[in-house]
Amino acid sequence: MALHPITRGLGVLALTAGLAGFTNPASATVLNVAIDTSLLEGTQGQLAFDLTDGDSALNNTVTITNFVTDGTLNSPVVMEGGVSGALPSAVSISDTNFFNELLQPFIFATFISFTLTLTDNYDTNGSLPDQFALYMVNFDTPIPKPLFTTSDPTGNGALFAVDLGVNDGLPSYQPTTSPAASWSVTHAPTVPEPGASILFGTGLLALAGCRRRRQALECPADLAVSQPSFT
């Protein structure tokens, strides 16, 4: 008895769909960020999570998860552009606007840690890649200023900056004035994007299911080799 065509077709379709997803790959960079803010303990400032659109395409999202700190998240939180969510819960920043920013008031204690998941898309029709950068800033208006300077070559005081879709390492800067925080940014293992993995896995499971069912009906394990079925 042959495998039911519909069942087999569904499996192939799911697998094909999973493969098709790679023609427009949607990978992500996952960064673990750990910041020692001991020297700033008691300082009131803001965390600025900036995503700047460089390629004029809505194609990237930065997600902040696992936000842990012994400091105090204050208010009011200022969100510009494609920002959704609220710390310490997950926050998503998309490049819906040219400039997208979460400005989180904060009373520093000794540490901050969180995970950044950044999509890696670059539409080369644009001139520049999108960039995510993190700052610690004061409350100046209209543009808060960095609490300390860093080795950021632009002189803008970023702790680090990531060009999305560009395999150029991880530009992380060092503080150049004191008091300042110290930080480390490390890559987490790159994993397939969940959507693609689920679709691919579904296809494999469907095929496996079909095989099991067919073997159960047509080809017992002890006869499978010696008596191939031609019916």
Added chain:
Amino acid sequence: MATLLQHVKANVSGCFRPVSWWTLSVLLVSLIFIFINVCWLPPVLAAAQPGVVTKQVTAVFSGLRLNRATGTFDSVATLKNNSTDPVPGPLSLVITGITPSSVTLANATGTLSGVPYLDVPVANNILEAGATITAVLRFNNPSRVSFTFNHQVTQDPQGVLNYILNSDQVSQEDKQALQIIYAKYQANDLTGALDLLESHFAGPIEEYFNAYTFDSNGNKIPFEIPDTAKLVDTPKEYYNILTTAGAADGYYKYVFDPLSPPPPYLPNVNVVDITHATGFDDIALVDEKLNPITASDVKRFAYGHYVLENGQGMTKSVYKRVSGGGYAPNILGSDAHNYSGGLNFYEWRNLVISKTGLYCDIIGAVISGGSGGYVFYNFETHSGADPNKKYTDLFQLDDCISYQSVAIPLFMVLSQSDDTRDFASIITRKPPKKAVIYTHGTLLFNWGVPFPISLIIAETQSANKRLLDNGFTNVKHTFEEYGFAVDNFYELRWNGGNKTYYRSHAAQKLKSLIYTISARNLYNLNATEIYLVSQSHGTSVSNLAINAIDARDLQLLYGEIVKLISFAGVARQEYIQSKVKQINYNYPDPWQGDGIAPRAWNDYFPFGDPEDDPYVWLSFDPILRMLSSFIYFISASACTDSRPDDPLYYFGDKSPIAVDVDVRNIIPSYHFVVNWWEKDKGYRRNHEEMIVDYNYSRPITWDALNR
């Protein structure tokens, strides 16, 4: 997964039905899929775009981040030398096509035709192979909108701002493309390059400025323009348009001549006439429409090293027009290259005085070669916008130091003015070594340093004709007054042995003409033969012809033979030359009757009847220390021989022909022989030759001469 693998193993090892191969294929693809999914890396994007000038250097830009101090959005540009050879600096980034235009480059070093560029310093001026340098670009983006731009890496070995603009980066409205436009072209296809530019400008390009080109490897190659290229007339005026022809596809660069670096704001420009036809006229017109010239206009004057080669080539309707003028440094008109008889006409209108020596090479270039023909430089001073304005100092030639005369040096100045109130003045303190000056109209030379002129011709008749031939109007005046002043010469030195002279004669078809040579205050006149010839005549001068040489206060004549000749009249030239042999050293004041010698020619001439008042006046009062061996004072006044039978018919008793030589107060004089030639004052009256020789050993006074 383990279960899945068990099934795979079972299928592969024991179940050989056809469907198993299908399943195996699917699983193989799946493995590939997994591999890709785990190991896939994003492609390296922001691939460097090739630089325009320095193809070896590419630029990669980081994303933007907010500058919290300035509000700009900043990007880090990384320039890398991808070649195996060092690249000389400095380098610059030209940022073009920023869209939308509300976004600007905030930290631009400057702009060229509105296109910003950013200098990128290179350590030790060398970017080694594989080395990188960075620069930060800061963009003003007050609206915080997404934007795009293009970039080009340029190289400027001269340290002068000469960046490359693409032809599509200069708007059609920008008719002053001040800097460089490059054309990408096929090999040896200048026409294609021109088409590219012209299509952009929606019209033909009339000026082609060229210098060096670079091949695809960045090596400088000789400039080359094929003969098939041609200049066309167009009302449009673009400056510094670069077209190139060379050996390979690619982008090319305009480079200044390192031997003659211009001021930073004035690039060298070469204009090449490439038609080479003979027998036609070239006309290069530098027409300054702005007067006075403002500081903002200075940048327009991109005539540095204005090289016109093979100037014989074009028809009159094909000409190069350079609008602007003034402050032009080093105008080189090397017209004489391969020159063989055509007529070049260069006109610089309303050039204003420059005290910085910017004009020095106007002369130098002109005399750089040539074997004949005519080159006219018309430094016209008349301003259509302000006809009453006189421009007394047309040029100031300072520090002219580079002249290379050849066999037949050519420096011809044709001064043509349609307004007799205008006059040209050439002032120089360091003039060329050798020059020929050809002037028409009223021209004042006022140079106060030794100036070894081999030939100065102040001629009006033929000049008029040429002007008429060239379509000029306003030369048929009913009355023309020409003057040729060489006042205040200091140590005038002619080339030994040359028959150097000033000569002038009147234009034809004029009612009246007055021609004067003013040579006052000459000092150290030193030549083997000196001719001061003022010759006013014409077959159709119907009213008055007056000629005068005013050389008062002449000091230190060292010429072995000095001939100071003044002709006036309406006779044929050959008649004057053959017949006038007499001396009139002191003709009494014929009109005033007071016995007082005239002080200036215009003191005592009346406008008389047609052809009845030719008058000549020579005044050398005083001449100090005449040291010549032979000095001839020739004053001739003649009239037409059209009615030889009855001269009184024309002149009558009260219509004198005046000849005057005023040489009062020659003190002291050491010449051995002075020949006074006088032509009597009436036709066929007392026209026998008289020669009077004097040996002077004492100062001459008026009384001494009034014999």
